[in-house]
Amino acid sequence: MPNAYISGTGYYVPPRVVTNDDLVKDYGIDTSHEWIVKRTGIEARRYAEKGVGPSDLALPAAEKAIENAGLDKSDIDMIIFCTLSPTYAFPGDGVMLQEKLGRCEDGHRFIPALDIRNQCSGFLYGLSTATAMVKSGALKHVMVVGAEVHSAALDLTTRGRTVSSLFGDGAGVSIVSATEEDRGVRNWHLGADGRFADVLCQRVWDMRERPFIPQDENGVGQVKPEMMFAEMNGRLVFKHAIERMVAVLMTACWEAGITLEDVDLFCFHQANLRINQYVSDMLKIPAEKTVHNIQRFGNTTAATIPILLAEAEESGKLKPGMKVACIAFGSGFTWGAALIDW
Numbered sequence: 001m002p003n004a005y006i007s008g009t010g011y012y013v014p015p016r017v018v019t020n021d022d023l024v025k026d027y028g029i030d031t032s033h034e035w036i037v038k039r040t041g042i043e044a045r046r047y048a049e050k051g052v053g054p055s056d057l058a059l060p061a062a063e064k065a066i067e068n069a070g071l072d073k074s075d076i077d078m079i080i081f082c083t084l085s086p087t088y089a090f091p092g093d094g095v096m097l098q099e100k101l102g103r104c105e106d107g108h109r110f111i112p113a114l115d116i117r118n119q120c121s122g123f124l125y126g127l128s129t130a131t132a133m134v135k136s137g138a139l140k141h142v143m144v145v146g147a148e149v150h151s152a153a154l155d156l157t158t159r160g161r162t163v164s165s166l167f168g169d170g171a172g173v174s175i176v177s178a179t180e181e182d183r184g185v186r187n188w189h190l191g192a193d194g195r196f197a198d199v200l201c202q203r204v205w206d207m208r209e210r211p212f213i214p215q216d217e218n219g220v221g222q223v224k225p226e227m228m229f230a231e232m233n234g235r236l237v238f239k240h241a242i243e244r245m246v247a248v249l250m251t252a253c254w255e256a257g258i259t260l261e262d263v264d265l266f267c268f269h270q271a272n273l274r275i276n277q278y279v280s281d282m283l284k285i286p287a288e289k290t291v292h293n294i295q296r297f298g299n300t301t302a303a304t305i306p307i308l309l310a311e312a313e314e315s316g317k318l319k320p321g322m323k324v325a326c327i328a329f330g331s332g333f334t335w336g337a338a339l340i341d342w
Helices: 020-027 033-040 054-069 093-100 119-135 158-164 234-256 273-283 301-315
Strands: 003-012 017-019 044-046 078-082 113-116 141-148 170-179 184-192 265-268 323-330 334-341
Touching (some): 003 054, 017 020, 054 078, 054 141, 078 093, 078 119, 093 113, 093 141, 119 141, 119 301, 119 323, 141 301, 234 323, 265 273, 265 301
Parallel strands (some): 078 141
Antiparallel strands (some): 017 044, 184 334
16 A cells, blocks of 8 residues: 655745735724734735735645656646635536636646545645545545635625634645655644534534525625624634543544654644644744744644645754654534645
């Protein structure tokens, strides 16, 4: 049975930088740089321009990952696209990226495209799925994408400042490939607790209702702000994030028969720098063993971990032979951890 390793990484973020001061100056939000940094660690984020969707951001990231893996686009056997901000309700962005990569042209195989909707834990759910497929021998190269365009669906007013100040746009890609070498994704552990599904959510519509979006007398859909924009019980999310991230990381290490001291680099989902610092302090993880980019990019949800991996590899902080731990927690609640021998 082959091992499954990450053969190439890539990332892309849109060029427009939106600082905390810009949220005040350009959008009139009653907040401040100091308030946001103190609670989240975020100093800036990237916003895509109108007309740009998740698959558009994913394309340059995917092309870079393919190049870094030493592969051709035709070598990719499957696309797994993780996002909470899809272009449409359906179909998913996986097929859109397939087309943008030229995989629908004559002479190309029509490879499968799978969309995963596990929000901040999406990439780890996708990585686990790709790993299982590659290790089974069914596929050789699976592209796992995390891409988000949050900026189009944020309440950029004082009313929505608690949530809107957190999120940014971006894409990260990892290619999971088969190898006979003694390396790769060693183990992963996932979890979910649906009792808290409403604690962090963006409803927009409700399929239990008729019609699923309220209409006015002209048949025009009317979405109230509490349905249109994401809502979050911040304190409850903070508490559960710490508990679940600590537990899933320790479980993954226990199942792999290693200790935290054996891990060379920790890649935490970038939801809140204070959460990650709290977890690191609880587990006595040295600061030099962690990587963060939330200060520059904000929370890019499913894209945070693949962007972190790509940046760390590009900078030389992540080298072959290192043991990497990736940990995430998000809406659902869902969570996961993966241990990788790079």
